[in-house]
């Protein structure tokens with residue numbers, strides 16, 4: 001039986017950093033952010049729907065969606081964010097399930113679904129166990145500002161578009177405290193995988 005692990009957290013809490021660690025255990029990771037980029041490429045159904053809803057001003061010169069522009073619209077307007085989510089999420093979900101089932105058929109020890117909005121979108125039934133990558137709010141804000149070179153105001157808007165990471169941690173089966181070093185987080189992940197008997 002393949003254990004399906006749901007990996008989540010809040011923006012810039014360290015999901016991508018932790019998801020890279022699964023490589024060392026040969027555990028595949030299905031990345032919802034990556035899929036959400038694929039399903040909005042020119043020619044895809046979701047691309048057309050986004051252009052119809054948001055207009056051609058959100059396109060780059062080459063016709064692709066300008067993610068920065070679209071982000072600056074939807075992260076300051078909950079209704080518009082919902083419109084975008086309703087277009088993108090079904091396509092992402094379908095691809096995630098296809099990939100999850102493909103790995104489960106191979107009967108490997110585990111597969112990870114890295115889904116930022118796992119709890120908000122009520123997708124926990126897609127997975128067997130959940131891990132939340134947690135950081136304190138101050139650390140989260142600093143790392144987000146630094147990584148995206150954004151203003152504190154912009155960063156706060158993005159953080160507020162999700163459930164507080166503290167609430168997510170309370171709902172998780174396991175929590176990785178990523179306030180410390182990456183090495184410390186690695187050790188926490190190792191302990192969780194041992195506990196779940198994914199590794200020996």
Ligand SMILES: CC(C)(COP(=O)(O)OP(=O)(O)OC[C@H]1O[C@@H](n2cnc3c(N)ncnc32)[C@H](O)[C@@H]1O)[C@@H](O)C(=O)NCCC(=O)NCCS
Nearest residue numbers: 010011032033036067070071074085088092116117161162
């Ligand atoms: C708004 C968009 C264009 C901004 O693109 P950008 O390349 O700047 O950011 P990216 O997609 O890499 O997302 C970065 C992070 O923002 C957060 N985030 C993204 N979308 C959302 C959302 N709709 N609600 C809350 N948080 C979100 C997540 O933590 C994500 O990890 C893009 O995020 C998008 O299309 N979002 C809608 C689809 C979605 O919900 N994706 C996230 C999981 S499927």
Ligand SMILES: Nc1ncnc2c1ncn2[C@@H]1O[C@H](COP(=O)(O)OP(=O)(O)OP(=O)(O)O)[C@@H](O)[C@H]1O
Nearest residue numbers: 010011012013014015016017143147178180181182
């Ligand atoms: N333990 C750590 N110590 C120092 N910096 C870290 C640590 N973990 C992550 N970071 C840095 O913090 C930033 C956010 O981490 P990461 O991109 O992994 O978060 P994320 O949860 O995947 O974000 P998003 O929701 O935007 O996809 C990155 O610049 C990353 O390099």
